[in-house]
Amino acid sequence: MLKSLDLLTANDRPGQHATSWYAATASRRTDHPSLAGAVSADVVIVGGGYTGLSSALHLAEAGLSVVVLEAHRIGWGASGRNGGQVGSGQRLDQITLEDMVGKSDARLLWDLAEDSKAIVHALIGKHQIDCDYRPGILYADHRPDIARDHAAYADHLARHYGYHDNEVLDRDSVRARLASPLYHGGVLDKGAGHVHPLNLALGIGRAAEAAGVRIFETSTVTGYRNEGGKVTVTTAAGSVTAGHMVLACNGYLGKLEPKVAAKVMPINNFIIVTEPLGAERAEALIAGGVAVADSKFVINYFRMTRDHRLLFGGGETYGYRFPANIPEFVRRPLKSVFPQLGDVRIDYGWGGTLAITPKRMPLFTRLAPNVVSASGYSGHGVAMACLAGRLIGEAVTGRAGGFDVFERLRIPSFPGGARMRFPLLVAAMTWFSLRDRLGI
Known part of the structure; x- marks a missing residue:
């Protein structure tokens, strides 16, 4: 059971x-x-x-x-x-946190989130950790209304938190950076990044x-x-x-520890990595070496590895057993984002367990x-x-x-x-x- x-x-x-x-x-x-x-x-x-x-x-x-x-x-x-993404802010956006905990604690939570990125950089630098850090996460929006809200949120961060590392992108700008027909806009966070976790x-x-x-x-x-x-x-x-x-x-x-278990639930997620695509093709698919996370509730997240493979995470299951064939399981959302990669060879596929509250x-x-x-x-x-x-x-x-x-x-x-x-x-x-x- x-x-x-x-x-x-x-x-x-x-x-x-x-x-x-x-x-x-x-x-x-x-x-x-x-x-x-x-x-x-x-x-x-x-x-x-x-x-x-x-x-x-x-x-x-x-x-x-x-x-x-x-x-x-x-x-x-x-x-x-995991996907290796070193994101800005908390898991909830600052507007939600302002309503939840008030503006004072929301500000403290934002500052702690900024500290968290700084700590990653400090650990890498002080201890000479070779983990392929690269800057930039593109948050891609799969609906026009989400793109509009996301642009307004970037403005909120700039005006109320002094965060100016977000670049708002319209549909054409996103598609110039990301060879996918799925997205209608987005925000490029230049203060975020990604690592070999x-x-x-x-x-x-x-x-x-x-x-x-x-x-x-x-x-x-x-x-x-x-x-x-x-x-x-x-x-x-x-x-x-x-x-x-x-x-x-x-x-x-x-x-x-039952007191923690009642508040923290394990869920599974899955990642695949393709065959090497070559530097030119990799850049054509995702420009600038940034990571990407989209706005779907069952999120797709992806980036290129240092050897020019596509690392792609996505898909959901309703059990704690991993799928029998993880590569084919994740290929479905991969094809929705990159139809041109429908037949690409997948060299790695794995699952893991994270936790939500x-x-x-x-x-x-x-x-x-x-x-x-x-x-x-x-x-x-x-x-x-x-x-x-x-x-x-x-x-x-x-x-x-x-x-x-x-x-x-x-x-x-x-x-x-x-x-x-x-x-x-x-x-x-x-x-x-x-x-x-x-x-x-």
Whole structure:
């Protein structure tokens, strides 16, 4: 049954990264030991993705001893499988946030989002992470009314937030940059960008290890207890006792912490990578080396890789099992965007699990004075999860300004909690994907 499916083992080979273009072009391989026996630290972190690794690095740089426990390999989950887009702002637009939390906190959330991009750049520069960063994300609008609203929003950001990196594009300008008949306008965000996400995760992991963090891979956490101001985290072969614990599990939390699971729902997404297309053809399809994300509810997102392949993400499923043939599954939305690539050879196809919240904003929460969690980035996690590491570091060491801003969002539980969240997702996705297909 779906409720008993373990997403850590349901779709992937234990202890190995997904068979992706990212894994095939990874800058390094990791072989950290499994946890065996009892160890202690100031902080224990569960999860070796961006949130966990960035937290570990920031805490170690603050002088604390840190242990990271990863069920498979660092960067194994969404951090090493995503579209690589480093976007501006939060997952929700600023106008929505102004209505939700007021203009003051909306401004703080915008500034934190700008910090998140700056942190990605700082990590890459300081630790010499070779992750193919390139500037620019083109947000392409599939309906004229959305294009008009998007242009007005770019103006709102310029007037009220001083953000001038957006270039509004009409239909002809979009089609000059993007060889697709699907779009009616868009906005090119020159302050955003895209990366090789697995290499970014591996680079942060290398920096954390150099700072003294102890990383244990293939060490699935089976439970924890918090008694007398100390947390003890257990695995099949060992345990870690620490003064603080960070849950950084995102879509792979499972049943480890029901209070978080009720508010954070795992969903799957899928990516394919084509055969090499050559530099000239790649530039003709997407000019300027930018990434693209469109305005459909079931979003299509794509970009060219450094070896001139098209990396394309899209499609939705209503189960936690990956499709039997991911390349053919994603070929359908690929053909809707680029009909001229209908017969292109697909060399890689993989799935991954991210996590959403009811408000589509991340869940930052203190489960106890010495237990914190950050997850539910809702498809906006590359930069935001790297920022979460800094905010978690501040929260653990008693300087929790930014963490508090997110915690004030008061993310609700899904109706019915963890038990009902999946049936509700199916109903919502069915409705919104139908709207996409009907063009409404």
